[in-house]
Amino acid sequence: xxxxxxxxxxxxxxxxxxxxxxxxxxxxxxxxxxxxxxxxxxxxxxxxxxxxxxxxxxxxxxxxxxxxxxxxxxxxxxxxxxxxxxxxxxxxxxxxxxxxxxxxxxxxxxxxxxxxxxxxxxxxxxxxxxxxxxxxxxxxxxxxxxxxxxxxxxxxxxxxxxxxxxxxxxxxxxxxxxxxxxxxxxxxxxxx
Amino acid sequence: xxxxxxxxxxxxxxxxxxxxxxxxxxxxxxxxxxxxxxxxxxxxxxxxxxxxxxxxxxxxxxxxxxxxxxxxxxxxxxxxxxxxxxxxxxxxxxxxxxxxxxxxxxxxxxxxxxxxxxxxxxxxxxxxxxxxxxxxxxxxxxxxxxxxxxxxxxxxxxxxxxxxxxxxxxxxxxxxxxxxxxxxxxxxxxxxxxxxxxxxxxxxxxxxxxxxxxxxxxxxxxxxxxxxxxxxxxxxxxxxxxxxxxxxxxxxxxxxxxxxxxxxxxxxxxxxxxxxxxxxxxxxxxxxxxxxxxxxxxxxxxxxxxxxxxxxxxxxxxxxxxxxxxxxxxxxxxxxxxxxxxxxxxxxxxxxxxxxxxxxxxxxxxxxxxxxxxxxxxxxxxxxxxxxxxxxxxxxxxxxxxxxxxxxxxxxxxxxxxxxxxxxxxxxxxxxxxxxxxxxxxxxxxxxxxxxxxxxxxxxxxxxxxxxxxxxxxxxxxxxxxxxxxxxxxxxxxxxxxxxxxxxxxxxxxxxxxxxxxxxxxxxxxxxxxxxxxxxxxxxxxxxxxxxxxxxxxxxxxxxxxxxxxxxxxxxxxxxxxxxxxxxxxxxxxxxxxxxxxxxxxxxxxxxx
Numbered sequence: 001x002x003x004x005x006x007x008x009x010x011x012x013x014x015x016x017x018x019x020x021x022x023x024x025x026x027x028x029x030x031x032x033x034x035x036x037x038x039x040x041x042x043x044x045x046x047x048x049x050x051x052x053x054x055x056x057x058x059x060x061x062x063x064x065x066x067x068x069x070x071x072x073x074x075x076x077x078x079x080x081x082x083x084x085x086x087x088x089x090x091x092x093x094x095x096x097x098x099x100x101x102x103x104x105x106x107x108x109x110x111x112x113x114x115x116x117x118x119x120x121x122x123x124x125x126x127x128x129x130x131x132x133x134x135x136x137x138x139x140x141x142x143x144x145x146x147x148x149x150x151x152x153x154x155x156x157x158x159x160x161x162x163x164x165x166x167x168x169x170x171x172x173x174x175x176x177x178x179x180x181x182x183x184x185x186x187x188x189x190x191x192x
Numbered sequence: 193x194x195x196x197x198x199x200x201x202x203x204x205x206x207x208x209x210x211x212x213x214x215x216x217x218x219x220x221x222x223x224x225x226x227x228x229x230x231x232x233x234x235x236x237x238x239x240x241x242x243x244x245x246x247x248x249x250x251x252x253x254x255x256x257x258x259x260x261x262x263x264x265x266x267x268x269x270x271x272x273x274x275x276x277x278x279x280x281x282x283x284x285x286x287x288x289x290x291x292x293x294x295x296x297x298x299x300x301x302x303x304x305x306x307x308x309x310x311x312x313x314x315x316x317x318x319x320x321x322x323x324x325x326x327x328x329x330x331x332x333x334x335x336x337x338x339x340x341x342x343x344x345x346x347x348x349x350x351x352x353x354x355x356x357x358x359x360x361x362x363x364x365x366x367x368x369x370x371x372x373x374x375x376x377x378x379x380x381x382x383x384x385x386x387x388x389x390x391x392x393x394x395x396x397x398x399x400x401x402x403x404x405x406x407x408x409x410x411x412x413x414x415x416x417x418x419x420x421x422x423x424x425x426x427x428x429x430x431x432x433x434x435x436x437x438x439x440x441x442x443x444x445x446x447x448x449x450x451x452x453x454x455x456x457x458x459x460x461x462x463x464x465x466x467x468x469x470x471x472x473x474x475x476x477x478x479x480x481x482x483x484x485x486x487x488x489x490x491x492x493x494x495x496x497x498x499x500x501x502x503x504x505x506x507x508x509x510x511x512x513x514x515x516x517x518x519x520x521x522x523x524x525x526x527x528x529x530x531x532x533x534x535x536x537x538x539x540x541x542x543x544x545x546x547x548x549x550x551x552x553x554x555x556x557x558x559x560x561x562x563x564x565x566x567x568x569x570x571x572x573x574x575x576x577x578x579x580x581x582x583x584x585x586x587x588x589x590x591x592x593x594x595x596x597x598x599x600x601x602x603x604x605x606x607x608x609x610x611x612x613x614x615x616x617x618x619x620x621x622x623x624x625x626x627x628x629x630x631x632x633x634x635x636x637x638x639x640x641x642x643x644x645x646x647x648x649x650x651x652x653x654x655x656x657x658x659x660x661x662x663x664x665x666x667x668x669x670x671x672x673x674x675x676x677x678x679x680x681x682x683x684x685x686x687x688x689x690x691x692x693x694x695x696x697x698x699x700x701x702x703x704x705x706x707x708x709x710x711x712x713x714x715x716x717x718x719x720x721x722x723x724x725x726x727x728x729x730x731x732x733x734x735x736x737x738x739x740x741x742x743x744x745x746x747x748x749x750x751x752x753x754x755x756x757x758x759x760x761x762x763x764x765x766x767x768x769x770x771x772x773x774x775x776x777x778x779x780x781x782x783x784x785x786x787x788x789x790x791x792x793x794x795x796x797x798x799x800x801x
Contacts (some may be wrong), residue, residue, distance in 0.1 A: 047636075049640065057648075127644050128643040147636075147640050174625025175618060178618045178622075
C-alpha cells in the first residue's frame with residue numbers, strides 16, 4: 001500500500017519538476033520585450049506628434065494610457081480615436097478633454113515662402129522632418145508628410161506659416177451616407 | 193453548344209433597350225468645344241503636353257502620364273488648345289477636375305498614322321505599347337489601362353479570353369449597336385488580344401436579348417475558333433465575375449483578379465478600340481454613347497468624340513428640356529445623377545439617360561428594414577446585404593469588412609428588390625469610402641511614426657556624437673596635460689633643456705627674492721654656486737650650469753640696471769615673474785622630487801643650502 005502511495009508521490013513530483021522546468025523555460029524563451037499594449041495603443045493614435053496631450057509625442061501618451069491614464073487627451077484623433085481606444089481597452093468612451101484642444105478638420109502647414117528668412121527654427125520644431133530648407137535659404141513644407149501638428153507655427157519669428165485646411169478634391173471624395181429620410185407616413189403628414 | 197452555368201441571385205428589371213436600338217449609330221459631329229479631362233482612367237492623372245494656344249492635330253498626344261499607371265489623352269480633332277482649367281467632369285461627386293479645352297478648327301486634319309496590319313510580325317510587347325500609346329482604357333466603365341490588363345503576371349496563364357457583350361444593364365445599347373454594326377472590328381480586336389494572350393479558348397458572351405448582334409457576330413467569326421455563348425438575360429450577368437461564372441463555372445477568388453483563375457474579360461468597345469489602334473493607327477478619340485430616355489425625341493447611339501459635352505449630344509437627340517427630370521450617367525442600376533449637362537463624354541461614358549419624372553421617379557423615402565431577406569436572395573455575390581447595411585449604418589466598418597463588403601460589385605440588385613426602398617448600395621459605397629480613408633490615414637500615420645522615430649534616433653545619435661566628441665576633446669586635453677607633466681618630469685630626471693629652464697627659473701626667483709629683500713649683489717652668487725655643487729656627478733649638467741651662470745650674470749646686470757633706474761622695467765619684470773611663479777614652483781617641485789629620488793648627497797647639499 002505504501003509503495004503505491006510512494007509511486008504516486010514520486011510520479012507527481014516528477015511531473016511537477018518537468019512542467020515547472022518547461023514553464024520556466026518558456027517564460028525565459030518567449031519573454032515579451034516591453035509592453036505589447038503600448039504598441040497597440042500607439043497604432044491607434046494619429047501620430048501627429050503634436051504634444052497637445054501633454055506628452056512629448058504619441059508613444060509617451062500611449063505609454064501613459066497603458067498605465068491607466070485617461071484616453072480623451074488626443075484632439076487630432078478626436079472621437080474616432082477615443083472610441084477605438086475604448087474598444088481596445090474595454091473601457092467607456094469619454095468625451096474629448098477640451099483642456100487639450102478641440103477636434104479640428106485636417107490641416108497642413110504652408111510657409112509663405114517669400115516671407116521666410118531661413119532661420120531653420122521651424123525645421124527644428126517639426127516632429128516628422130516635413131520641412132525642407134537650409135540656414136538663410138527659403139524653407140518649404142512637404143505637404144504629404146505634414147501631420148498638421150501646429151508645432152512649427154509658434155517658433156517662426158516672422159509668422160510666415162499658415163495652417164491651411166485641406167479641401168476635399170475629386171480624388172479624395174467619397175460617398176456620403178444616405179440622409180435618414182422621413183418615413184412615408186411622416187412625409188404624408190409633412191406634405192399635408 | 194457552349195456549356196453554361198448560372199450565378200446565384202440576380203434580377204430581371206425592365207430592359208428599355210428598344211428605345212435606343214431603332215436607329216443606327218449616328219456620328220455626333222463636331223461640337224463647338226471639346227473638354228478633355230486629364231484623368232479618364234484608373235491610375236495617375238496625366239500631365240498636359242501642350243500649352244494654351246498650341247495648335248494640335250487630330251490624334252496628337254496632348255497629355256500623358258510621366259510615370260506610373262495610366263494612358264495618354266489624344267486630341268479628338270485638329271484645333272487650338274483654348275484653355276487648361278478646372279471644369280465639371282463626369283463623377284458622382286459633381287466636382288471639377290483639370291481639363292484641356294480644345295476649340296476645333298473644323299479641318300479635322302489627322303496627324304500621320306502608322307497602321308500595323310501585319311501586327312503578328314511584331315513583338316507582343318511592341319503591340320502592347322501601341323495599345324498604350326493609343327490611350328486605351330477599359331471602356332466598360334472602370335477605365336483600367338488595357339495594356340496593363342493584357343499583360344497578366346508571368347505566372348498566370350490566361351486560358352480563357354472572354355469578350356463581354358452581355359450588356360445587362362437596362363437602357364444601355366452601346367455595345368449592342370457596336371456588335372451589330374462593327375462586328376468585323378470587334379472580332380479583329382478580339383483576334384489581336386487573343387494573339388497577345390494566346391488563350392486556349394475565346395468566348396464572346398452575349399445576352400439572348402440581342403439577336404441582331406448575335407447574328408452579326410456569328411457571321412463575323414466564321415472561320416475562326418471563337419465561340420459565341422448566348423446567355424440568358426439576367427441582371428447582372430454582364431458583371432465581370434458573373435460572366436466568368438456563367439461561361440466557365442469558376443468563381444474569381446475574393447480580392448483576386450480573373451487572371452488568378454486563368455480568365456480575362458474584355459469589353460466590346462475596348463476590342464474595337466484595340467483594332468482601330470493597331471490596324472488603323474488611330475488612338476482612342478471617340479466612342480459609342482447611348483442617348484436615351486423618354487425625354488429625348490430621337491434616342492439612339494452616337495459615335496461621339498471624347499470630350500463632346502453631354503449637352504451637345506442631348507441636343508443631337510432632340511432633348512425636350514422641359515420633360516427632363518433627371519439626367520443619369522450610366523445605367524439606371526449603377527449610374528449616377530448628373531448635376532450639370534456641361535460634363536464631357538470620357539473614355540468610360542457609355543450611356544446618358546434623360547429621364548422624365550414618370551420614368552425614373554425620385555426614390556421613395558427609406559423605410560425601416562423588415563428583414564425580409566430579399567436582398568440576400570438577389571445578391572449575385574452571395575453576400576449578406578442586410579448585415580452589411582446594419583454595420584454600414586452603425587459605422588461598424590470593421591464588421592462590414594469581415595462580411596466581405598469589398599466583394600460587393602455595387603450592382604444595385606439589393607436596392608432594386610428592397611421593399612423598404614433602402615438605398616443599400618449607397619450605404620456600401622459610403623462604408624467602402626470610409627474604410628479606404630481609414631486605411632489611407634493609417635498608412636499616413638505609420639509613415640509619420642516612422643519619420644518621427646527616425647528623427648528621434650537621429651537626434652539621439654547626434655547627441656551621442658556630440659558627447660563623444662566632447663569626451664574625446666577632454667581626453668585629448670588630459671593627455672596633453674599628462675604629457676606635459678611627464679615631459680617636465682623627464683626633463684628633471686634627464687636634466688635636458690628642461691633643467692636649464694628650471695635652473696634659470698630658479699635663478700630668476702632667487703633674483704626676485706634678493707631684489708625684494710634688497711640684499712647685497714654678491715649673494716645671488718651663492719645659490720648660483722649651489723647648482724654647481726648640486727650636480728657634480730652629471731657632466732652635461734655642469735656644462736649647462738656654466739651657461740646658466742652666464743645667463744644669470746646678464747640677468748643680474750639687467751636687474752641691477754632696473755633697480756638703479758627704478759623704471760617700468762621692474763614692474764614688468766615683477767609681473768612676468770609673478771606670472772611664471774606657478775611654473776617655477778612646479779619645476780622646483782619636480783626638481784626637488786627628482787633630486788630626492790636621486791643621490792642622497794644632492795639632497796643633502798640642497799638641504800644644507
